[in-house]
Amino acid sequence: xxxxxxxxxxxxRLLDEAEALxxxxxxxxxxxxxxxxxxxxNLASINYxxxxxxxxxxxxxxxxWLPRVRRIHExxxxxxxxxxxxxxxxxxxxLARAFLEGPLSDEERQRHFRLIVKEIAxxxxxFDHVVTEVMRPFFKELTGMLRSAMPDxxxxxxxxxxxxxxFAMVLHFNFARAAITRIxxxxxxxxxxxxxxDHIIKFSLEGLGTSK
Amino acid sequence: xxxxxxxxxxxxRLLDEAEALxxxxxxxxxxxxxxxxxxxxNLASINYxxxxxxxxxxxxxxxxWLPRVRRIHExxxxxxxxxxxxxxxxxxxxLARAFLEGPLSDEERQRHFRLIVKEIAxxxxxFDHVVTEVMRPFFKELTGMLRSAMPDxxxxxxxxxxxxxxFAMVLHFNFARAAITRIxxxxxxxxxxxxxxDHIIKFSLEGLGTSK
DNA sequence: TTGACATTGAAACAATTGTTTGATACAAAC
DNA sequence: GTTTGTATCAAACAATTGTTTCAATGTCAA
Numbered sequence: 499x500x501x502x503x504x505x506x507x508x509x510x511r512l513l514d515e516a517e518a519l520x521x522x523x524x525x526x527x528x529x530x531x532x533x534x535x536x537x538x539x540n541l542a543s544i545n546y547x548x549x550x551x552x553x554x555x556x557x558x559x560x561x562x563w564l565p566r567v568r569r570i571h572e573x574x575x576x577x578x579x580x581x582x583x584x585x586x587x588x589x590x591x592x593l594a595r596a597f598l599e600g601p602l603s604d605e606e607r608q609r610h611f612r613l614i615v616k617e618i619a620x621x622x623x624x625f626d627h628v629v630t631e632v633m634r635p636f637f638k639e640l641t642g643m644l645r646s647a648m649p650d651x652x653x654x655x656x657x658x659x660x661x662x663x664x665f666a667m668v669l670h671f672n673f674a675r676a677a678i679t680r681i682x683x684x685x686x687x688x689x690x691x692x693x694x695x696d697h698i699i700k701f702s703l704e705g706l707g708t709s710k
Numbered sequence: 711x712x713x714x715x716x717x718x719x720x721x722x723r724l725l726d727e728a729e730a731l732x733x734x735x736x737x738x739x740x741x742x743x744x745x746x747x748x749x750x751x752n753l754a755s756i757n758y759x760x761x762x763x764x765x766x767x768x769x770x771x772x773x774x775w776l777p778r779v780r781r782i783h784e785x786x787x788x789x790x791x792x793x794x795x796x797x798x799x800x801x802x803x804x805l806a807r808a809f810l811e812g813p814l815s816d817e818e819r820q821r822h823f824r825l826i827v828k829e830i831a832x833x834x835x836x837f838d839h840v841v842t843e844v845m846r847p848f849f850k851e852l853t854g855m856l857r858s859a860m861p862d863x864x865x866x867x868x869x870x871x872x873x874x875x876x877f878a879m880v881l882h883f884n885f886a887r888a889a890i891t892r893i894x895x896x897x898x899x900x901x902x903x904x905x906x907x908d909h910i911i912k913f914s915l916e917g918l919g920t921s922k
Numbered sequence: 923t924t925g926a927c928a929t930t931g932a933a934a935c936a937a938t939t940g941t942t943t944g945a946t947a948c949a950a951a952c
Numbered sequence: 953g954t955t956t957g958t959a960t961c962a963a964a965c966a967a968t969t970g971t972t973t974c975a976a977t978g979t980c981a982a
Contacts, residue, residue: 508959508960523832524736524738524832526736526738526739527738529938529939529940530939530940530941531938531939531940539960539961540959540960540961540962541940541941541961541962542941542942542943542960542961542962543959543960543961544940544941545940545941545942546958546959546960547959550940550941551940551941612831615831616831617889618885618886618888618889619824619827619828619831619885619886620735620736621888621889621892625889625892629889629892629893633893634893637893637894655896655905656909658894658896659905659906659909659913660913662882662883662890662894663879663882663909663910663913665882666878666879666881666882666883666886667875667878667879669878669882670874670875670877670878670881670882671874671878673830673831674830674831674878676830676833677829677830677833677837677841678874680833680837680841681841681845681846681849682849682870682874684867684870693867693871694871697868697871697875698875700917700919701871701872701875701917702917704916704917704918704919705912705913705914705916705917706916707912707916720929720930741968741969741970742969742970742971743968743969743970751930751931752929752930752931752932753931753932753970753971754930754931754932754971754972754973755929755930755931756970756971757970757971757972758928758929758930759929762970762971763970763971
């Protein structure tokens with residue numbers, strides 16, 4: 499095994515373990531000792547490969563989060579019946595499915611949403627990249643699609659609120675797992691998750707007010 | 711001014727400033743030096759009055775968060791047209807109004823939701839109290855009300871998901887302020903907030919599927 | 923006024939944090 | 953085989969953390 503490979507392996511392991519821990523506990527709670535121990539490498543390796551802890555965090559978003567959301571977007575686009583002029587129902591369904599049962603594994607999805615929810619709660623510099631590179635463009639794309647799809651033309655603000663509401667539910671049911679389980683007594687088993695997807699799609703569609 | 715008053719003042723100030731800071735930054739990021747400085751008292755006062763930092767956090771929930779959610783609940787009950795057998799629309803409207811334009815000031819509300827969202831994201835022992843004392847009972851009450859109010863009797867699970875979805879939106883639009891502003895470019899001014907209340911009520915009602 | 927008690931204050935404490943250092947191991951280039 | 957450069961390692965670093973200590977202060981009861 500070449501030296502280059504070994505270095506890459508360490509770097510990749512660090513990114514993987516760091517993302518998992520950051521998503522689970524948040525940036526400040528996780529220690530570099532925790533990450534390096536999980537990655538099975540030396541304490542100094544984070545500073546060697548990434549400069550400092552903050553840069554590692556940024557790099558997690560750049561090399562893990564962004565590619566993943568691009569995969570989701572691709573899945574969404576491919577799920578649409580036709581490239582332009584779909585029904586609102588088709589758009590919402592493709593959207594919810596892409597995020598909830600798209601290309602991500604269950605563990606991946608949980609990591610993905612927990613990470614971004616922490617950023618939404620307390621935005622850091624990482625959020626700037628995410629907003630400008632992914633969120634704002636995707637948001638514009640969606641409003642454009644929905645505007646031409648909705649029968650009665652709603653205002654820009656109404657469209658915006660509708661999309662935000664759909665994302666609100668997708669985010670909520672993913673990041674509030676533990677709480678929902680404790681409040682309702684319902685476990686997040688395969689059954690319940692499938693039920694959730696159906697519910698979110700149905701609730702969102704009705705919420706749009708175009709399902710009738 | 712008596713000694714007792716002064717002591718109470720310090721304790722109250724500590725609780726106020728602690729809640730504001732915990733809501734803003736989260737438990738681990740906030741330092742006891744930050745809190746005591748904001749409260750204008752000595753570094754040791756937290757340990758003197760509350761034993762340790764963790765107890766202060768618990769006490770914030772007991773003496774600030776719980777009373778506030780009881781006020782909201784009272785507001786909700788009083789807003790209902792009649793004590794039993796209301797329409798789903800009336801229930802949802804009273805619910806959303808109680809949380810979004812109820813007895814809480816705007817700043818209070820933001821603190822309130824940011825605090826509980828952090829607990830939902832990463833539950834501590836404080837969450838146990840909240841779940842058993844407030845959430846689960848309120849949840850049961852709501853399902854009971856809605857069950858008898860809904861025309862077609864939906865399953866327990868369906869009712870549960872509907873209520874969770876409403877809370878998902880209430881929580882989301884309160885805690886994701888900064889993110890929403892950055893994504894959409896829309897400020898959280900009086901206008902927008904009023905618009906939000908209307909939207910959440912409408913979206914939720916449609917989502918319930920009983921507005922037709 | 924005196925003594926007991928509760929609160930505040932400044933300083934120090936031990937533990938943990940992210941980061942830096944210099945030695946070591948090792949693969950590729952000459 | 954020597955040199956060069958990179959990655960890893962144990963150890964130490966300076967800074968910050970929550971907590972403790974003990975003297976000083978002020979209040980109320982006797």
